[in-house]
Amino acid sequence: MNRLIDRMIQDREVEEIGQTSSTGGRPARLVRFNASAHAVLAVELGGHRISAAVTDLDAQVLLRDACLVDSQVRGAGRDVFEAVAVLASGLIEKAATQRIEVRTVCVGVPGVVRHRRGLVEFAPAVQWFDFPLVPLLEERLGVAVRVENDVNLAAVAELRHGAARGRSDVLTVLLGTGVGAALILDGRLYRGAVGAAGEFGYTMMSRSSLDSPWPGFGDLESRIGAAGVLRRHGYTSVTEPDAESLLARVRGGDPVARAVFDGLVDDLALSIANASALLNPELVVLGGESGRAAAELMLPAIGRRLNGRIPFVPELVAAELDDAALIGAAEVAIDASAGGATLLE
Structure with a gap:
């Protein structure tokens, strides 16, 4: 142990700050972590x-x-x-x-x-x-x-510092330009057979999904990714779609924006329901630029759609961390x- 401590001190990973009082044997060294070592x-x-x-x-x-x-x-x-x-x-x-x-x-x-x-x-x-x-x-x-x-x-960050602290089974979903997910199962990140677990954007949403080729962006992402939201629902804008402008219109009672939002929530709720029925996460964290912006409106709406339709509805929370x-x-x-x-x- 002393050799390990000596090496860590040499590498400046810890620094010695004193010794314990002797109780008859050799006093123990007191060290503390040095966050500025490198x-x-x-x-x-x-x-x-x-x-x-x-x-x-x-x-x-x-x-x-x-x-x-x-x-x-x-x-x-x-x-x-x-x-x-x-x-x-x-x-x-x-x-x-x-x-x-x-x-x-x-x-x-x-x-x-x-x-x-x-x-x-x-x-x-x-x-x-x-x-x-x-x-x-x-x-x-x-x-x-x-x-x-x-x-x-992002899932690791939320688990260590954010909304998923203290949890063991978590589905993190990021909604923004694209759509992605990550799984923490029994306290560890699940990668899948070839590292492709969490490719949430490829969730198939209907029978017509079977007729679409897989390369590029998947069925769910084509519907609820930033570019797909407006295109799929026929919503028109002179500027590129963004979450804040859509949400402002939803809060203002715009019926077209409300239809876009409801369709987005439907698709996301279906995908979360299927993932939850299969994996039984205790918590779903909704993040990403669009996800965090919409969480206040979106999470209660998703919860209402899931209640009574799957055996266990996970807790739904917004991601806490910027970056x-x-x-x-x-x-x-x-x-x-x-x-x-x-x-x-």
Whole structure:
């Protein structure tokens, strides 16, 4: 044990603050965790921007930056990688000028990830298919890199810091530009056979779903993702749809907006009902930009639709954290930098 403590002190992971009083034997050393021993870098690929933050070992943000990703860049996987690499290297260099050592990077990606191989198998939003993100980014940055599904990371953040604290069986659903989910079962994140568990957007909603090819975006996402909501219900707007404008119209009594909202709630309730009947989560956390904005109206409406229709209705709550996927990425990078196990292993 003393050798382990000596190594941790040498690595500045803990610091010695004194000794206990002797009771006849050798006094024990008192140590405390040193959150500033080194730092990690968290990166999140969003629908329209890439966000990144350098954090200490308590996941407290020290530096942050972001860049917009336009539609042309999103259509070219190598260009997205270049944007990630430039943003990450810039923050690592900025941290170094402040004597902050970044040891590990974790990137959250909207897609299916083979995390042990460092491979993004399927991420249509950024046009990454069998893309070797980890080796390419490690070569570019010169530090260890992890890659994880962004919804998994958000679920980890909510479990450790947010709405799911103290829970063991949780379904986290993110609603925004796209639709995704993550499963915490018996206290651990469930990845599935090939890491594709939680691809909630591919839930089939009707018999007609069987006639649609699977590549691209799934049936549920085509209905309740940001772009699909208005298109499916025939709602027209001169601007790109956003949750706040739709909700304002719903609260104002606009019948067309109300129809859009009710259809959205119906689809989401059906999907949550099916997942709950199969998996029996104690809690469903609704997050994402659109999900959090709509939670006050949406969660009671979903609850009314589920009551009496499935054997056990889970508790429905709104996500608590801003930047949940970014916080989750920091947590995974912190665990990896210390050589510890994470919920994602």
